[in-house]
Amino acid sequence: MARMRAWTLAGALLPALALVACSSGNAVNKQTSTTAAGGSGKYGYKIAVVTHGAAGDAFWSIVKAGVQKGASDMGDNVSYESDGDPQKQAQLIDAAVNQKVDGLVVSMANPDALKGSIQRAISAGIPVITINSGQDKSKEFGALTHVGSNETLAGTAVGNQLKAAGVKNVVCVIHEAGNVALEQRCAAVKAALGGTTTNLQVDNNNLPAAGSTIKAKLQADKAVDGVVTLGGQVATVAAQAITDAGSPAKLATFDLNADVAKAVQSGKILFAVDQQPYLQGYLPVVMLTLYKANLNVLGGGQPVLTGPTLVTKDNAAQIEKLAAAGTR
Amino acid sequence: MAEDPQTAPLLEIRDVSKMFGSVISLHEISTTVRAGQVTCVLGDNGAGKSTLIKILSGVHQPDHGRLFMDGRPIRLGSPRAALDAGIATVYQDLAMVPLMAVWRNFFLGSEPTKGWGPWRRFDGDEARRVTREEMLDMGIDIRDPEQPVGTLSGGERQSVAIARAVHFGARLLILDEPTSALGVKQAGVVLKYIVQARDRGLGVIFITHNPHHAYPVGDRFLLLKRGRSLGDFAKSEISVAELTRLMAGGAELEQLTHELERVGVEGES
Amino acid sequence: MSGIAVAGDERLARVGLFRRLLVKPELGSLIGAVVIFVLFASLSDVFRSKEGVANWLDPASTLGIMAVAVALLMIGGHFDLSAGVQVATAGITSGILTTYYGMNTWLALAVSLALVLGVGFLNGYLVMRTGLPSFIITLGMFLMLQGLNLGVTKLVTNTVQVNNFDKVSGYGALHAVLASTFTIAGTPFQIAILWWILVTIAGSYLLLKTRFGNWIFAVGGDRSASTNVGVPVRRTTITLFMLTSLAAWFIGNTQIVRLTSIQAQTGIGQELIYIVAAVIGGCLLTGGYGSAIGASLGALIFGMTSQGIVYAGWDADWFKFFLGAMLLLAVLANQFVRRYAETSRR
Numbered sequence: 018m019a020r021m022r023a024w025t026l027a028g029a030l031l032p033a034l035a036l037v038a039c040s041s042g043n044a045v046n047k048q049t050s051t052t053a054a055g056g057s058g059k060y061g062y063k064i065a066v067v068t069h070g071a072a073g074d075a076f077w078s079i080v081k082a083g084v085q086k087g088a089s090d091m092g093d094n095v096s097y098e099s100d101g102d103p104q105k106q107a108q109l110i111d112a113a114v115n116q117k118v119d120g121l122v123v124s125m126a127n128p129d130a131l132k133g134s135i136q137r138a139i140s141a142g143i144p145v146i147t148i149n150s151g152q153d154k155s156k157e158f159g160a161l162t163h164v165g166s167n168e169t170l171a172g173t174a175v176g177n178q179l180k181a182a183g184v185k186n187v188v189c190v191i192h193e194a195g196n197v198a199l200e201q202r203c204a205a206v207k208a209a210l211g212g213t214t215t216n217l218q219v220d221n222n223n224l225p226a227a228g229s230t231i232k233a234k235l236q237a238d239k240a241v242d243g244v245v246t247l248g249g250q251v252a253t254v255a256a257q258a259i260t261d262a263g264s265p266a267k268l269a270t271f272d273l274n275a276d277v278a279k280a281v282q283s284g285k286i287l288f289a290v291d292q293q294p295y296l297q298g299y300l301p302v303v304m305l306t307l308y309k310a311n312l313n314v315l316g317g318g319q320p321v322l323t324g325p326t327l328v329t330k331d332n333a334a335q336i337e338k339l340a341a342a343g344t345r
Numbered sequence: 346m347a348e349d350p351q352t353a354p355l356l357e358i359r360d361v362s363k364m365f366g367s368v369i370s371l372h373e374i375s376t377t378v379r380a381g382q383v384t385c386v387l388g389d390n391g392a393g394k395s396t397l398i399k400i401l402s403g404v405h406q407p408d409h410g411r412l413f414m415d416g417r418p419i420r421l422g423s424p425r426a427a428l429d430a431g432i433a434t435v436y437q438d439l440a441m442v443p444l445m446a447v448w449r450n451f452f453l454g455s456e457p458t459k460g461w462g463p464w465r466r467f468d469g470d471e472a473r474r475v476t477r478e479e480m481l482d483m484g485i486d487i488r489d490p491e492q493p494v495g496t497l498s499g500g501e502r503q504s505v506a507i508a509r510a511v512h513f514g515a516r517l518l519i520l521d522e523p524t525s526a527l528g529v530k531q532a533g534v535v536l537k538y539i540v541q542a543r544d545r546g547l548g549v550i551f552i553t554h555n556p557h558h559a560y561p562v563g564d565r566f567l568l569l570k571r572g573r574s575l576g577d578f579a580k581s582e583i584s585v586a587e588l589t590r591l592m593a594g595g596a597e598l599e600q601l602t603h604e605l606e607r608v609g610v611e612g613e614s
Numbered sequence: 615m616s617g618i619a620v621a622g623d624e625r626l627a628r629v630g631l632f633r634r635l636l637v638k639p640e641l642g643s644l645i646g647a648v649v650i651f652v653l654f655a656s657l658s659d660v661f662r663s664k665e666g667v668a669n670w671l672d673p674a675s676t677l678g679i680m681a682v683a684v685a686l687l688m689i690g691g692h693f694d695l696s697a698g699v700q701v702a703t704a705g706i707t708s709g710i711l712t713t714y715y716g717m718n719t720w721l722a723l724a725v726s727l728a729l730v731l732g733v734g735f736l737n738g739y740l741v742m743r744t745g746l747p748s749f750i751i752t753l754g755m756f757l758m759l760q761g762l763n764l765g766v767t768k769l770v771t772n773t774v775q776v777n778n779f780d781k782v783s784g785y786g787a788l789h790a791v792l793a794s795t796f797t798i799a800g801t802p803f804q805i806a807i808l809w810w811i812l813v814t815i816a817g818s819y820l821l822l823k824t825r826f827g828n829w830i831f832a833v834g835g836d837r838s839a840s841t842n843v844g845v846p847v848r849r850t851t852i853t854l855f856m857l858t859s860l861a862a863w864f865i866g867n868t869q870i871v872r873l874t875s876i877q878a879q880t881g882i883g884q885e886l887i888y889i890v891a892a893v894i895g896g897c898l899l900t901g902g903y904g905s906a907i908g909a910s911l912g913a914l915i916f917g918m919t920s921q922g923i924v925y926a927g928w929d930a931d932w933f934k935f936f937l938g939a940m941l942l943l944a945v946l947a948n949q950f951v952r953r954y955a956e957t958s959r960r
Contacts, residue, residue: 044716045781046771073764073879078774194934218930222698222882225869226673226920233669233924237660250775250877257873261802262665276777276875343772402842425844440842442835444902445828453832454843456825466823 046341058092060306065113066298068099068124068149069106071193075249076272076294080149082343083298084122091306103130110134120144120305124165125151126197132158144308146301149294150198152320161308162316164300166292166324168198172205174325175245175269175290182287184243184267185212188234192221192251199247202271206245213240219251228254228261235262243267249274249289256285273328273345278337281328291336292324295344353416355380355548356401356432356517361410363396369572370396373410376567376577378517378548383539385559386552387592388569394552397569398521401550402434403427433515435506437522443495447487448476450494451509479508483538500531507538511545518542519550524558536562556592560585568592639896640908642948646894647911647918649947650940654922661925664801671803674917675810676865678910680884681891682817683861685909687854688892689821691834691901692748694737694858696755698884702763704730704866705876709776710766719784727863733759734859738852760882767878777875785871793872806868810910813861817906830854835902891916894944915944 066084070077081097088095098109103126111134113121121138125131128151138145139159147155147163155163179187187210189203207214217234219227235241235258244259244266246252252270259266270277273291280286300321307313315321328336339345354377363371371393378384388394399405401412403421412419414430421427427434434440441450449472457468457475473490480487485504487497494502503523510518520539524532539562543549553559559566566583568575568591575591576583655662661670680697687694707726711717717725737755741748767774779785792809795802821827829850832840841847870876893899894915895908919940923933 042716043712043719043722043782044714045778046713046776047716071879073774073877075774075877078768082772191930194931216930217924218933220883221877222879223673223884224873224877224880225676229669229673229921230924233660233666233921236663236665236669237658237925237927250875253875254873274773274775274777341773404842424842428844434842436839436842438836438839440836440839442832442839442902444835444898445831449828449831453828453840454845456828458825465825466819467825467828469823 058090058306060091060093060310062091062093062119062306062309063116064088064093064095064120064122064302064305065110065116065118066095066097066122066301067106067109067113068097068122069101069103069126070099070124071101072099075274079294079343079345080298083295083300084302085298086295086344087299087302091302093302093306095302101126103127107131107134110138114138114141114143117141118143119309120146122146122148122301122305123160124149125154128154128158135160144305146304148297148301155320156318161314162304162318163320164304164323165297165320166322167320168201169205170322171271171290171292171325172202173209174327175202175271176206176209176211178288178290178327179206179243179245179267179269180210180212182243182267184210186238186241187212187214187243187245188217188231188238188241188266189214190217190219190227190231190244190246190251190255192219192227192246192248194218202247203245221248221251224250224254227251228258231255231258232262235259235264235266239264241266243269246270248272249277252277252286252289253280256280273336273340275337275341278328278333278340281330281333282337284330289328290325291328291345293326293345294323296323353413354378355415356550357413357416358397358401359411359413361397361400361407361412363393363400363405363408371400371407371569372573374567374569374574375410376565376574378550378565380516380548381543381546382564383543383549383551383562384565384567385563386550386567386569387554387556387559387588389554389592391571392554392569393572394554394569395521396572398434398436398519398552401427401432401519403432428513431514431516432519433510433513433517434519435503435510435521435523437525439502439506441494441502441506444493446491447480447494447497447505448473448490451476451479451505451512455513475512479512480505483508483511483541498531499527500534503527503535504538507542511542511547515547517548517550519552521552522554523551524553524555532558554592556585556588560588639903639905640911642951643895643905643908643911643915643944645951646944646947647915650915650918650922650944654918654926658922658925658927661922664799666921666925668801668803670917670921671807671914672917673920674914675804675806676868677887677891677916678810678913679806679813680858680861680865680888681895681909681913682813682906683858684888685892685895685897685904685906686817686821686830687858688889688897688899689834689901689904690830690851690854691837692741692851692854693752693889694855695749695752695885696733696737696759697752697858697862697888698881699756699759699763700730700733700859700862700881701866701869701884702876702878702880702882703733703759704863705870705880706763706767706776706866706878708867709779709870709876710770712782713776713778714770719782719788723867726867727860730859730863730866731856734856735852737859738855741855742848742851756885760879763880764878774878775875776870779870779876780874788867788871792868809864810913814906814910817909821906826850826853831902833901887916890941894941894948896948912944916941 084095084097100106107130114137121143125147135145135158145160147160149165152163152167189206191199203216219230244255246255249272253276256268267287269287270289273289277289281289304315336345356378359375360373361371362373376384386394400407403424403426452472457471458465459468460466476490483504523535539549564580566578660666684697704726707729708722711722711725712719737752740751794805796805829845832845833847833850891912892909894912895905897904919937923936928936
């Protein structure tokens with residue numbers, strides 16, 4: 018009997034609780050404006066986007082957002098698939114070819130593994146645009162053009178910028194072991210910097226431990242005066258590690274998120290290098306649509322570069338809002 | 346000990362049957378157990394002995410037939426219910442956890458506690474003390490109550506199991522083939538424990554396929570063959586030779602003996 | 615009756631204090647921890663400095679809290695491969711409910727707790743109901759939660775993370791409880807270390823000094839024997855899974871409070887590390903044996919090793935190799951010590 022009373026009481030209280038529960042000022046992230054105001058395109062083409070990015074990756078999540086906006090603006094039917102394993106990625110491309118898509122967008126972290134599938138697509142009359150990586154092989158494989166940034170270009174820009182800021186000894190934090198793009202970035206930073214660059218391995222799926230590792234490195238090697246991270250989420254953790262270790266090291270990062278933009282504003286992060294992943298998703302969809310409709314080709318035989326662009330104190334404030342929306 | 350027909354038996358099994366699907370595991374089995382006496386259940390493999398035990402220990406329920414304790418009908422719906430009724434079963438695998446210490450096994454499922462609320466804890470000191478005492482009562486000095494039960498010899502493990510059952514106020518002790526995996530000397534020791542438990546006033550059901558183990562300690566004998574009862578005898582009504590003959594399937598054994606003699610092997614007659 | 619009772623006292627003397635200590639499951643991991651400490655302390659003075667100690671105790675503590683819970687479950691005979699992603703689920707739930715739906719902070723924490731406890735209950739219930747190995751059931755749960763964590767985060771936030779948790783009401787109090795630091799001799803230490811010590815003591819007490827602890831050993835050691843003597847196997851198992859979820863809730867919310875944000879893919883891969891820490895600490899993969907203190911020592915070894923490699927300046931590319939080698943050594947040492955202790959007992 019007492020039990021029944023308790024349940025009815027709880028049942029009566031719950032709606033009241035819910036009312037109270039949602040009236041606090043906690044909703045700081047609530048989206049007030051929708052960025053996805055669709056275009057009125059009615060092209061209706063079937064396009065397949067097949068990348069090598071991992072599912073939860075922050076960078077590729079923005080690429081996907083660009084793809085989806087491009088699709089809605091153009092009125093196209095676009096699918097997005099990804100797999101980090103080159104063999105599996107090749108199979109996804111083959112599947113798209115079998116479905117007789119109107120266009121194909123591919124990122125080539127391992128170009129040779131994808132060569133066969135891409136050329137099969139082109140022989141079947143499907144135009145291909147490559148994005149993000151594999152710029153060197155793009156033309157050779159017969160793609161229309163390449164949209165992306167050059168990891169080496171970006172890394173060089175970072176190295177130069179740090180050199181200008183007086184940094185001589187850099188730790189380059191790799192958050193995904195064996196990732197080709199990340200390795201290229203660190204290699205380019207090293208080449209441009211001229212001083213000492215050492216790589217450090219951390220686990221992206223365990224950020225607090227990553228912070229401890231960075232802090233350990235700074236404690237162990239007092240000569241380090243610069244830290245470069247290769248992802249926005251690692252940058253925020255690195256900023257804290259630098260403070261905790263009492264190190265004077267300057268911090269720069271590749272790729273953006275809202276926290277990074279905020280930290281650039283406050284000076285915790287010196288600058289961020291962005292390759293505008295949104296464009297790497299959006300533009301190829303538009304370009305393929307225009308090619309199918311009007312035989313337009315962009316680039317004049319050269320790759321279409323989406324970066325590197327620098328985010329510094331000057332433009333960080335505006336970027337922050339866009340980053341929070343998941344488009345920058 | 347002579348049977349006293351005036352008082353009701355400790356346990357009476359009347360026309361108990363059990364089927365699993367289309368397999369008749371037990372068919373109209375009846376026997377009794379009296380306090381201070383040993384009833385032996387004999388039968389070869391597949392006779393239905395383990396099904397009978399499971400029914401008596403509350404794991405299964407009989408499809409037909411009734412059980413009576415002290416003359417009153419009783420339903421054993423779960424192992425816990427059987428334990429509460431005073432029926433303690435010592436399984437072939439002894440229901441002991443090999444990696445756990447003797448004292449932990451002794452009180453498993455019935456741990457003594459001290460304190461209350463969140464501070465209610467397992468009274469380890471009490472458990473260790475009682476375990477040692479109870480074992481001493483059975484005549485065994487367990488070297489170290491901390492040692493895992495798996496490191497004890499087969500006979501020692503049996504003694505722990507029996508001591509446990511006796512301690513927790515069992516009125517009826519069911520022993521499932523306690524001597525089957527033991528050597529001659531160890532088996533003898535276990536038989537002595539059975540007699541000890543009987544002399545303390547418990548009723549004992551001793552399940553075995555060895556009539557030479559059963560006869561010395563038994564007061565009553567139930568023979569099972571392929572789920573059916575071959576007879577329920579008092580000790581005065583049967584000899585060990587007759588018991589063996591019935592178990593082995595009398596006529597079949599004679600025929601086998603004759604065949605073996607013809608081939609030139611000495612048969613036992 | 616004296617056949618077995620022969621020479622009781624003389625045999626008791628042989629099982630001396632030393633041997634008794636050796637048999638304890640945590641001794642192997644204690645020796646391993648000392649060896650690893652000495653190794654890295656000799657290679658790097660920063661490792662053994664106050665700042666160094668504070669640094670490697672930090673990952674050890676958050677790992678340790680999970681390792682204790684996972685160890686209890688393993689002693690009970692089961693695995694939980696979804697433990698890592700439950701950490702993310704807990705933090706993401708708290709974060710989204712507050713910063714996107716404006717829910718009251720404390721209520722959001724309660725909802726997040728109820729959610730992961732529900733996952734734990736489901737894990738335990740399915741394991742008991744279907745009789746399938748917990749490895750399989752929790753593997754399925756792991757994959758589902760991995761997908762949910764990402765899918766829901768993307769759906770609500772359009773990104774792969776939930777951030778700005780420091781803006782919610784009550785953050786100050788949460789930070790004080792979960793993410794603040796305390797100072798010893800001028801060096802700040804994370805408060806998670808104190809929580810870790812508390813959880814270890816509580817876990818060990820539960821395991822060794824309560825009835826429930828006796829049931830944990832029994833259920834993991836021999837399930838049918840436990841059922842036959844009346845141990846509540848179903849209740850014990852489900853409780854153990856829910857304890858793991860409780861720990862995941864604590865760690866998940868510690869993370870979002872500490873970092874003010876949480877990534878959707880947090881925790882993937884961590885579930886194996888928890889198991890490794892528990893095994894280093896003496897837990898048998900088959901269940902029925904192990905130690906909460908041992909699991910904490912296993913976490914300590916892991917923390918010291920992963921940071922020690924950095925302090926010692928070993929090449930980063932070989933990091934995983936060193937880590938694996940250290941862990942194998944620790945487990946083998948543990949195994950060796952226990953075998954020696956067991957044989958000497960007979």
